[in-house]
Amino acid sequence: MADKLTPRSEDYSKWYNEIVQRAELADYSPVRGSMVIRPYGYALWENVQAGLDRRFKATGHQNAYFPLFIPMSFLQKEKEHVEGFAPELAVVTHAGGEQLEEPLVVRPTSETIIGYMYAQWVKSYRDLPILINLWNNVVRWELRTRLFLRTAEFLWQEGHTAHATAEEAEAETRRMLDVYTDFAVNDAAIPVIPGRKSESEKFAGAVRSYTIEAMMGDKKALQSGTSHFFGQNFAKAFEIKFLGKNNELEFVWTTSWGLSTRMIGGIIMVHGDDQGLKLPPKLAPIQAIIVPIFKNDADQSKVMPVVESVRKQLSDSIRVKVDDREETPGFKFNDWEMRGVPLRIEVGPKEVDTGTVVLARRDLPGMEGRSFVPRVGMVEAVRSSLATIQSDMLKCATEFRDANTHEPKSYDEFKAIVEDGFARAWWCGDRQCEAEIKEETKATTRCIPLEQPGGSGVCIHCGKPAQEEAIFAKAY
Amino acid sequence: MADKLTPRSEDYSKWYNEIVQRAELADYSPVRGSMVIRPYGYALWENVQAGLDRRFKATGHQNAYFPLFIPMSFLQKEKEHVEGFAPELAVVTHAGGEQLEEPLVVRPTSETIIGYMYAQWVKSYRDLPILINLWNNVVRWELRTRLFLRTAEFLWQEGHTAHATAEEAEAETRRMLDVYTDFAVNDAAIPVIPGRKSESEKFAGAVRSYTIEAMMGDKKALQSGTSHFFGQNFAKAFEIKFLGKNNELEFVWTTSWGLSTRMIGGIIMVHGDDQGLKLPPKLAPIQAIIVPIFKNDADQSKVMPVVESVRKQLSDSIRVKVDDREETPGFKFNDWEMRGVPLRIEVGPKEVDTGTVVLARRDLPGMEGRSFVPRVGMVEAVRSSLATIQSDMLKCATEFRDANTHEPKSYDEFKAIVEDGFARAWWCGDRQCEAEIKEETKATTRCIPLEQPGGSGVCIHCGKPAQEEAIFAKAY
Numbered sequence: 001m002a003d004k005l006t007p008r009s010e011d012y013s014k015w016y017n018e019i020v021q022r023a024e025l026a027d028y029s030p031v032r033g034s035m036v037i038r039p040y041g042y043a044l045w046e047n048v049q050a051g052l053d054r055r056f057k058a059t060g061h062q063n064a065y066f067p068l069f070i071p072m073s074f075l076q077k078e079k080e081h082v083e084g085f086a087p088e089l090a091v092v093t094h095a096g097g098e099q100l101e102e103p104l105v106v107r108p109t110s111e112t113i114i115g116y117m118y119a120q121w122v123k124s125y126r127d128l129p130i131l132i133n134l135w136n137n138v139v140r141w142e143l144r145t146r147l148f149l150r151t152a153e154f155l156w157q158e159g160h161t162a163h164a165t166a167e168e169a170e171a172e173t174r175r176m177l178d179v180y181t182d183f184a185v186n187d188a189a190i191p192v193i194p195g196r197k198s199e200s201e202k203f204a205g206a207v208r209s210y211t212i213e214a215m216m217g218d219k220k221a222l223q224s225g226t227s228h229f230f231g232q233n234f235a236k237a238f239e240i241k242f243l244g245k246n247n248e249l250e251f252v253w254t255t256s257w258g259l260s261t262r263m264i265g266g267i268i269m270v271h272g273d274d275q276g277l278k279l280p281p282k283l284a285p286i287q288a289i290i291v292p293i294f295k296n297d298a299d300q301s302k303v304m305p306v307v308e309s310v311r312k313q314l315s316d317s318i319r320v321k322v323d324d325r326e327e328t329p330g331f332k333f334n335d336w337e338m339r340g341v342p343l344r345i346e347v348g349p350k351e352v353d354t355g356t357v358v359l360a361r362r363d364l365p366g367m368e369g370r371s372f373v374p375r376v377g378m379v380e381a382v383r384s385s386l387a388t389i390q391s392d393m394l395k396c397a398t399e400f401r402d403a404n405t406h407e408p409k410s411y412d413e414f415k416a417i418v419e420d421g422f423a424r425a426w427w428c429g430d431r432q433c434e435a436e437i438k439e440e441t442k443a444t445t446r447c448i449p450l451e452q453p454g455g456s457g458v459c460i461h462c463g464k465p466a467q468e469e470a471i472f473a474k475a476y
Numbered sequence: 477m478a479d480k481l482t483p484r485s486e487d488y489s490k491w492y493n494e495i496v497q498r499a500e501l502a503d504y505s506p507v508r509g510s511m512v513i514r515p516y517g518y519a520l521w522e523n524v525q526a527g528l529d530r531r532f533k534a535t536g537h538q539n540a541y542f543p544l545f546i547p548m549s550f551l552q553k554e555k556e557h558v559e560g561f562a563p564e565l566a567v568v569t570h571a572g573g574e575q576l577e578e579p580l581v582v583r584p585t586s587e588t589i590i591g592y593m594y595a596q597w598v599k600s601y602r603d604l605p606i607l608i609n610l611w612n613n614v615v616r617w618e619l620r621t622r623l624f625l626r627t628a629e630f631l632w633q634e635g636h637t638a639h640a641t642a643e644e645a646e647a648e649t650r651r652m653l654d655v656y657t658d659f660a661v662n663d664a665a666i667p668v669i670p671g672r673k674s675e676s677e678k679f680a681g682a683v684r685s686y687t688i689e690a691m692m693g694d695k696k697a698l699q700s701g702t703s704h705f706f707g708q709n710f711a712k713a714f715e716i717k718f719l720g721k722n723n724e725l726e727f728v729w730t731t732s733w734g735l736s737t738r739m740i741g742g743i744i745m746v747h748g749d750d751q752g753l754k755l756p757p758k759l760a761p762i763q764a765i766i767v768p769i770f771k772n773d774a775d776q777s778k779v780m781p782v783v784e785s786v787r788k789q790l791s792d793s794i795r796v797k798v799d800d801r802e803e804t805p806g807f808k809f810n811d812w813e814m815r816g817v818p819l820r821i822e823v824g825p826k827e828v829d830t831g832t833v834v835l836a837r838r839d840l841p842g843m844e845g846r847s848f849v850p851r852v853g854m855v856e857a858v859r860s861s862l863a864t865i866q867s868d869m870l871k872c873a874t875e876f877r878d879a880n881t882h883e884p885k886s887y888d889e890f891k892a893i894v895e896d897g898f899a900r901a902w903w904c905g906d907r908q909c910e911a912e913i914k915e916e917t918k919a920t921t922r923c924i925p926l927e928q929p930g931g932s933g934v935c936i937h938c939g940k941p942a943q944e945e946a947i948f949a950k951a952y
Contacts, residue, residue, distance in 0.1 A: 027593065029543045030550070031580060036593055039538035039608060046539065062515035063522065067505045068544075068582075068613055068629050069566075074506070087573055090545075092582065095566040095628075096617035104507060106544075106568065106582070117503065117512055132515060137544055137613065141572035152571075153544050 033152030084204020115238030156260030195447025277340030293348035426457030509628030560680020591714030632736035671923025753816030902933030
């Protein structure tokens with residue numbers, strides 16, 4: 001911990017890895033590509049879970065659990081699905097000391113086994129919709145991995161719903177995209193662009209995929225949550241049929257939507273700076289850290305009872321902690337800045353005498369973020385400061401994103417823009433055109449934003465007529 | 477749903493399976509031995525989790541996540557551990573389209589990979605204790621499986637701690653046994669006997685294992701949670717060393733403790749009856765179900781606004797739901813009895829006129845459990861009724877357990893007792909004696925209770941001197 005963090009501007013990737021490890025969010029595990037999520041990182045994930053779970057339940061969803069293992073034959077029932085996932089599968093061939101008759105896949109995602117079960121459960125339109133979410137672990141054998149961003153095993157939620165009509169299923173797909181957008185913007189303080197994935201970027205087996213795309217601190221994009229409309233693809237593969245009101249057997253319409261521990265990588269990369277992590281108050285495991293300041297025993301006896309009283313006052317409504325380690329205040333300041341705690345509360349002999357505390361904001365440098373607050377009425381001041389930090393962090397990230405998003409007039413301009421930001425441009429929607437752009441610039445279509453200017457234009461690459469604008473960027 | 481449930485007394489095993497499926501707690505999956513936990517069962521599990529998680533955090537533990545896959549070589553580092561788990565392992569041999577150099581085991585429990593990581597993290601006595609808990613899924617390839625009770629994959633929590641001294645580690649092991657006891661008794665309304673496992677029944681790799689043992693409705697025992705003191709076994713296998721205050725390198729002392737979805741099987745079997753499930757209010761996903769009662773449209777318009785007002789009044793402090801399905805009240809009564817909802821609230825035209833509601837307790841038959849309560853002050857009456865149900869369920873289970881626990885005077889008496897209950901008897905502690913009892917009676921030592929009468933006696937089987945009493949029973 002003695003060394004200074006590698007500056008973000010010097011080596012973004014190194015900076016990221018150092019933060020993850022020094023803030024004790026996660027660690028490398030002895031199994032290639034798998035990570036250990038340490039208590040501080042897991043507490044952050046628990047807050048992500050709570051923020052999402054509350055929204056899922058408010059929109060009528062229930063949690064459930066489906067098996068980790070899926071028979072290999074299930075994956076093969078939906079052609080595009082198996083093509084997409086086959087290269088990344090981990091396969092159990094032996095169990096209980098014997099070779100299995102049929103190999104079992106460790107779930108990369110659960111559409112297939114859920115399709116099988118929904119086919120048993122759904123009989124009539126009265127059984128619909130089914131609105132289920134799972135919190136679990138999945139495995140996709142990735143070759144190049146990064147803590148949180150791309151790991152062979154990751155934690156996520158996967159929602160799986162079945163509906164009587166295409167309209168209902170499409171509405172669900174969009175509703176859950178809205179839930180992700182709301183969570184990202186209001187809890188994670190990450191401005192995201194909700195949009196549709198191009199044909200080549202959509203989920204294996206989906207009719208339409210939607211995504212929320214965020215700009216990281218190095219101006220690359222991170223796909224942060226996705227929501228898929230499957231039409232009747234999985235319903236037909238698994239024979240999920242229901243007796244409609246008209247007394248005829250019909251296939252259901254299904255959706256799925258997922259958000260993973262990758263979001264934590266996004267939070268680090270959007271908000272972090274050269275001092276370390278910077279957590280949005282709504283998700284921070286510790287919202288305020290109280291640092292007692294004293295130089296001798298007399299001051300310590302004077303300060304500590306006030307520190308305890310401050311902690312007690314705050315602990316009902318704030319996630320607060322006292323740092324009573326035997327270290328210098330300077331060490332503690334640096335340590336909690338590294339760990340991204342939004343607010344530091346200092347209590348020294350002077351504060352005790354004047355009946356105040358010092359509030360120091362993590363998101364503002366030095367004196368700019370410091371204020372003296374009377375202990376009377378302090379709870380309100382702390383809450384208000386946390387709310388301001390939350391909204392300022394969103395504002396800051398939005399300004400950065402907007403300052404680095406451009407609308408190219410020519411393909412040459414386009415190429416320059418995607419070197420260092422997002423390009424928003426008219427695009428023909430053609431798969432071949434998209435592949436050429438990727439080949440030439442390494443930028444991909446991140447999404448076709450839901451918000452469109454209207455009218456039509458000319459494709460930025462091939463010059464053919466274009467009905468929609470797309471966001472292009474290099475991506476994680 | 478039309479058929480009546482198989483009576484508990486007629487075929488306990490069939491009764492159990494029917495409840496699990498009809499109450500929609502869980503379903504069989506297409507993967508042998510794995511189960512699907514349906515929303516109602518999962519909501520019950522979420523309440524179990526919340527009850528335990530709160531207690532874990534109150535005793536200073538933090539949650540974290542460790543990888544699903546463990547290198548085969550890790551398991552082999554602790555001799556007894558690998559011997560115990562080898563026959564039950566599921567093994568990943570291929571991933572990403574290639575054969576792995578070293579097979580990966582799907583975790584049956586995480587001592588080994590955690591031992592490896594703790595060895596990286598622990599440097600000095602200042603890093604101790606480590607108090608970490610995981611909520612995850614594990615796989616043990618069982619041949620004979622039962623929904624919740626014994627499944628190839630199950631959900632659980634596993635706590636793993638490391639300490640500077642043996643005394644601290646032993647105290648932690650016992651503290652967590654107390655936490656399990658407190659949860660079982662006060663939340664699940666299951667009286668349990670906390671005790672030590674015999675040498676042959678202890679966890680593979682443990683110095684001492686503790687357990688809470690409960691009596692099911694068929695008078696068989698269920699091991700419902702275990703807590704293990706490992707001494708320095710895993711510390712030595714994984715070289716978890718720390719620099720002590722005396723500046724010398726020492727091995728840490730570790731513990732682990734776990735409670736699984738098996739607890740749900742216990743809740744079903746302890747409390748359930750011929751009408752179905754009977755859930756303790758503290759864990760019930762729905763604590764009170766409101767059933768509107770009307771025969772015509774006029775009554776419906778009269779009743780429904782009151783039903784909604786009752787729901788609203790209760791919903792702040794009670795998990796409450798209105799059953800507004802187009803079914804008869806009789807159907808609904810049976811359905812919610814099957815699902816074990818502790819309290820039914822009936823609102824019909826008569827209740828509207830008299831400003832009352834009917835409360836009907838799930839745990840008391842017919843008129844005995846019915847009372848009329850004024851709507852004014854109803855919230856308090858409902859809360860009080862739920863508290864009474866909670867304590868009466870514990871009382872009922874305790875009386876049943878005690879009425880079926882006997883102290884045999886002879887081995888012949890012993891044999892008769894374990895045919896249909898628990899035997900509490902002096903036991904010599906000898907492994908061979910224990911094996912003979914098991915061979916002859918199918919009863920095993922469930923535990924050596926922490927509470928002992930003191931003094932000494934004569935072994936119920938071999939007649940040798942005995943220092944402790946043990947509980948013997950047939951077990952799940």
